[in-house]
Amino acid sequence: MAKPSKREQIVYAAMDLFYQEGFHATGIEKIREKAGVSKKTLYNHFRSKDELMLATLRKREELFMSGFTRKVEQPDTSSRERLAMVFDALDEWFQEKGFYGCMFINASAEFSDLDDPCYKLCAEHKQLVHDYIKDLAEQAGVGDPDELSTQLNLLIEGAIVQAHTCNDKTAAMRAKKMGKVFIEQALP
Amino acid sequence: MAKPSKREQIVYAAMDLFYQEGFHATGIEKIREKAGVSKKTLYNHFRSKDELMLATLRKREELFMSGFTRKVEQPDTSSRERLAMVFDALDEWFQEKGFYGCMFINASAEFSDLDDPCYKLCAEHKQLVHDYIKDLAEQAGVGDPDELSTQLNLLIEGAIVQAHTCNDKTAAMRAKKMGKVFIEQALP
DNA sequence: CCACAAGGAAACCGAACGGTATACTTTTGA
DNA sequence: TCAAAAGTATACCGTTCGGTTTCCTTGTGG
Structure with a gap:
């Protein structure tokens, strides 16, 4: 390389x-x-530490999304299956040695001001993940893809916090089981 | 006073x-x-800033739990109803002017070391909330109160993150709707 | 081949940090 | 009542912070 x-x-x-x-x-x-x-x-x-922080978060965003989509978009899987595989991708992440929660959640804990550039970047990141899952839901034929994506994202955030703050590495599979309920509800 | x-x-x-x-x-x-x-x-x-941080987190724990249980334990409500009212308590919290997420999630973002006293206190807090909801579930006659509590807590954490990082104040009601699915599943 | 940009090592800057010490004043309880 | 305890205000300590400057070395492209 x-x-x-x-x-x-x-x-x-x-x-x-x-x-x-x-x-x-x-x-x-x-x-x-x-x-x-x-x-x-x-x-x-x-130019400054602030600028480096922002560049770092942008890089993290790039790396996260590329890794996340790669794990989700396994060959020969339907969009519906991929909706559930989001949680398998999470699980892989949680099992990694250097897992310390979501960097964007962590950042927004330190920069709570709504106008802070770091906070804004964190909100943007969450929006991008939301849009990605919403697209998956749309492709799967979900009636209200926005709602399902928001629900699944709530489960994702919950799993991340349980995995980090409670050190509970089973959270992803729990969230998957819960998520399936809403996927099936949206795609009978 | x-x-x-x-x-x-x-x-x-x-x-x-x-x-x-x-x-x-x-x-x-x-x-x-x-x-x-x-x-x-x-x-x-x-003695030090560290000691003050710990004392502050302990006080926060005390204030949070007393406020939380007070909101949940409305008179003339069944334990089953109280399980769902957990999310109404969350909603009240999210609408407050000075809401910046969960102080314990925020703290564990800054103190990720498993041995750090602050981190430990955060994990303890989450355990206390879990135990409280587990008790509610038990009183309601849930078969596996531990599992239901863990599920509801995952929804709680997810709602907190969405409310804070995504600045989405509707997260509590979304989590409530989702939580009801699992409550009804556990108490048919 | 060599000019010029990029990088390295280290001294340096003012400000802020956590924490201590001093000297004086207020509160308070036996 | 009056001494001990607790409080205030302020100067001070060494360290670390983000950031700059200086001087010298190392590529590297025309």
């Missing part, structure tokens, strides 16, 4: 640290060290 | 600030100022 650019090194280091230890708790010096670059290089690529 | 002790003043000020702006982002000086006490008094009552 091609060696990553300095910018990528920085973003990936920041992502790990922000995710595991939080945004305010992570200092620039720590990121610089983990990225293996000089402070000057870091500030050549990002 | 009796005037609050210095200790209470400090804890309430800390609660507001930690809740709205986060734990790492809130400095001792800000808490001291809001509480209207001197720094010495603050450190007479709490």
